[in-house]
Amino acid sequence: MNILLVGSGGREHALAWKIAQSPLVTRLVAAPGNPGMARVAEVRDVGAVDVPGLIALAREIAADLVVIGPETTVAAGLGDACAEAGIPCFGPTAQAGQLESSKAFTKAFCDRYGLPTGAYRVCETVDEAKAALDAFTAPFVVKADGLAAGKGVVVAATREEADAAVEDALGGRFGAAGARVIIEEFLEGEIGSLFALCDGKTSIVFGSAQDHKRAFDGEQGPNTGGMGVYSPAPVFTAQLVDQVRTRLAEPAFAGIAADGAPYRGVLFVELMATAQGPKLVEFNVRFGDPECQALLLRLKSDLVPYLMACATGTLADLPAPEWSDDHAVVVVVAAQGYPGTPKAGGEIKGADADFGPDVVVFHAGTRRDADGTLRAAGGRVLNVCARGPSLQAARDKAYAAIKAIDYADGFCRSDIGWRALAREGA
Structure with a gap:
């Protein structure tokens, strides 16, 4: 093939x-x-x-x-x-892809098909958005409508920060992606990511993970495309997985098919586990990044038959995928300045070393000079991934590998997996 x-x-x-x-x-x-x-x-x-x-x-x-x-x-x-x-x-x-490419489309889609999500307002002017903020309480959630590389969401602690986020987005920071903004209810609970495959008719759950969006330790700093992730995530009990499948994933696949765009591929359901059950934060129409890296470290089955089955409408013919009991951790090494203007061109040494069978370093934003020198060429530069019999063991392996990589312009969070480790210690 x-x-x-x-x-x-x-x-x-x-x-x-x-x-x-x-x-x-x-x-x-x-x-x-x-x-x-x-x-x-x-x-x-x-x-x-x-x-x-x-x-x-x-x-x-x-x-x-x-x-x-x-x-x-x-x-x-x-x-x-x-x-x-x-x-x-x-x-x-592209029609089905509107579930990610337009947050306004997705909110209306949720209303139309009864998918649980937070209250919201769609706004096209600064005055309209500021008036909409009056109907919400802090913390405020302001989202650019279109694709903004994971940087179009601001969770503002104060009204002043929310007003600034509105002015920023509608003022052109995200280009056409920020032509509209969504003012959204802040959902209380624990966030998580569940993945589901669909071939246009049949769908299956395909793993879960929990990521860290803020740039710095302790969930501080601006939102990013993701600074690290771990899988499995303890928040995903069997009951929650079933609720997400029946209340969010399957209704989404049915709804988009009813709209004339049968879904073929993977749907990334980012949700908040609230006291009222799971509520949609957003859909992504591809594997998450870096969630995909953690999932694939744990997937024992051959991935290719599932990819082909989604493309050809034969997913029902396949057995359920087999997953390792191991835990997987991904730590993102980013360039200084990310998620703003990252420092480009820094030399990276040691990323291609052999760290053993349980550690893999995936390149996220790199380039190689003619002489073979590896350099940073993006905001998120490397994904240092590890698996182990426990979350702590996997985490220790990932951070040990990071220490062995020489990249002076890079930074990473030191607390990936803290939620799960805190739960274990409770």
Whole structure:
């Protein structure tokens, strides 16, 4: 089987790492890829939103399957183009992708199909948004409507901070993604991420994780695309998983199909476990980053049959995926300045070392010079991932590997997994 994997971040490196292990795969090509992915796949310089170029590449390599990594590729319509070209694709159409590409669409979708979520207002002007804030109490949640690389959400402790966030978003910080903002109720509870696969008809739960969005220890600092994650997450009891499946995931798949866009791919359900049951925080129409990395470290089954089944409508033919009892931890090493303007170009030494069978370093934002020097080329630079028989054991391995990597311009949180460890110690 020939597979084209689209994307260049840590999530895509993890997907390439897992796909390359499949005995079903003859050829794996990644576009545009990254230096880490080049160790397990052919890398081709075709952009993740260059839909005509990606279709041409898929035809060139006689791809039996296209796997979409990032949300920007979904929004660009690669899933639609693959359907027109007759190429099986793991990833939804742009219409179904509105579940992530427009938070306003998703809120209206929840209203239409009865999915539990927080109260909200959609606003297009600063005056309208500030008036909407009057109906909410601190802390205030302000979200850019469109895709903002995980940086379009502000949880403001004060009204002054909320007003500033509104002015920032509607003032052009996020471009077209911030043309509208959503003022949203702050949900009390514990946040978590559940994943579900769908082939347009059949769906299955595909793992859970808990991440850390704030930049600094103790859940301080600005929101980011994610600074670390662990799986499994103790918050996901069997009861909560069933509630999320029946109240959020399955109704979402049914609703988007009723809208004329059957869902084929993975749906990332970010939720708040509240006293009233799970409520939707947001949908993502791809594997989370860095949640994907933790899930794939624990997945014992071959991933490729599940990707192909989603693309071809045969998910019902597969057994339930098999998961390791091990715990997995991912610590994100970011460039100083992230999530603002990251310091680019810093040299990285030791990231390609052999840290043993339980530690994997995925490249998230790197480039390699002609002389082989590895350098930072993004906000989130490396994902240092480890597994172990306990959360503490996995965590210790990840942080030991980070200490062995020489990257002077990098920083990471030192408390990944604190919620679960605190629960264990309670």
